[in-house]
Amino acid sequence: MGKVDTPVSRKEIAHTFATPKVTQSLEWRLFFSLAICATILYLHFLTDIGPKSHSADNDPWVGLASHCADAQPIDGSEVLQRQENLAKILYDHGASAYVAEPGANAQYFGNISQASWHLSERPLLLMIFPTLEEASIVAKITVITPAFEETRAKLLLVPGIDVTYASWAEDEDPYAVALHALSTLKGPIYVDGMMRNFIVDGLQKAAPGVHVMTAPPDVTQLRERKSLAELDLLRCANEVTVLGIRAVQAQMYIGIRESEVQVMIDEALAVAGLRERWALVLFGENAALPHGSGTDRVLGKADFILIDAGGLLFEYHSDVTRTFMLHDSSIPPEHTMIWYDVHTAQTLAHAVAREGVNTSAVDRVARDWLDGRGYKEYFTHRLGHGIGLEGHEAPYLRGGTDDTIRTGNAFSNEPGIYIEGKVGIRLEDCFYIDESGNSVFLTQGVGGQAQSPLYP
CATH class of the missing domain: 3.90.230.10 (Creatinase/methionine aminopeptidase superfamily)
Incomplete structure (x- = not known):
């Protein structure tokens, strides 16, 4: 309509x-x-x-424990489908990648929530970028992680057909490492709209000829x-x-x-x-x-x-x-x-x-x-x-x-x-x-x- x-x-x-x-x-x-x-x-x-009072012998919460007992977390195959949908949008827009840090969007596309990885001054980034393989658009996943945290980062169990990890040492620029991990760097880089400014600025400084911008509605509507x-x-x-x-x-x-x-x-x-x-x-x-x-x-x-x-x-x-x-x-x-x-x-x-x-x-x-x-x-x-x-x-x-x-x-x-x-x-x-x-x-x-x- x-x-x-x-x-x-x-x-x-x-x-x-x-x-x-x-x-x-x-x-x-x-x-x-x-x-x-x-x-x-x-x-x-x-x-x-109407509502009745409960005696000490009765369970006041009867039925509550069983109501959602059969609920299941989101299946890994659904996360893969989300990544594929995102990759197709990125490809159609000519975008180089989508980047998110731990939070709702990284959780949606890669199972990385703020509960599983708390934010700090050292960025951990989920990067998704499209590649064309045998006439099919495939989502490639790279996790940018501090080098001393790489083992812990790999415990996050990020779903994906092709997941790689790129680490950065304390004396390296994490954003330069992130951009080096991309297969191509031509079109804009889309970022999570809730991403912290210093990360957006870091990405833009590392790629002066590329527009780093908040993801457009086609991307945000996937989660909405x-x-x-x-x-x-x-x-x-x-x-x-x-x-x-x-x-x-x-x-x-x-x-x-x-x-x-x-x-x-x-x-x-x-x-x-x-x-x-x-x-x-x-x-x-x-x-x-x-x-x-x-x-x-x-x-x-x-x-x-x-x-x-x-x-x-x-x-x-x-x-x-x-x-x-x-x-x-x-x-x-x-x-x-x-x-x-x-x-x-x-x-x-x-x-x-x-x-x-x-x-x-x-x-x-x-x-x-x-x-x-x-x-x-x-x-x-x-x-x-x-x-x-x-x-x-x-x-x-x-x-x-x-x-x-x-x-x-x-x-x-x-x-x-x-x-x-x-x-x-x-x-x-x-x-x-x-x-x-x-x-x-x-x-x-x-x-x-x-x-x-x-x-x-």
């Missing part, structure tokens, strides 16, 4: 989500508030089907568009994060502290098998600061609970936010109304996000809805970010962008309202664009979006 410059027919949205405009009558607003209150009372009444195997890992990681939040909710009580809940969510995600876990836990007005205030507040009956959490499953990230209440909570009706307005904004954005749509249009439809509800100054951040080998990566769902959504893209969808001193509400689910061009929540397998303030 072609690029869509407007938020996908607002008439279509209005038709699908027939909701009163900001100019609603006072009578309608009163009716809506009463309906919300009635809903809350009804949900309080349904304690027999996730494979089925990548989506499987993202899906499981995000599902188990939601399950972990629900399991924590079932053990919470009025009077618990933010720090206690943070320990609980970390334990839940650890049982689930996620690494490099993190969690933001905020009660009441603390959640009005999107990244938290850190006061270790005690949970009151009138407080919403915000948990933003995630971790890694075979290097792929989860990122989920739920704002919710307990059965014993007594949330002010005006705060509950905000919750449903944020939920509607998330739903509208999800309906608009599909192949061919401009990323800024998705942000705009959620923002227009919340602006119209009177929250213009309180939705203070972008709608979403890409997710994959990085927790935040391109493309982004924000105003001012000009990217086009494509199949395989994965994003967060996280509208929020933050009224300092009063309340903060954010709902976040990540989604991907399927082969039909439609958006699908990565959390769909465990229910997708939060159902209500009581059922996250």
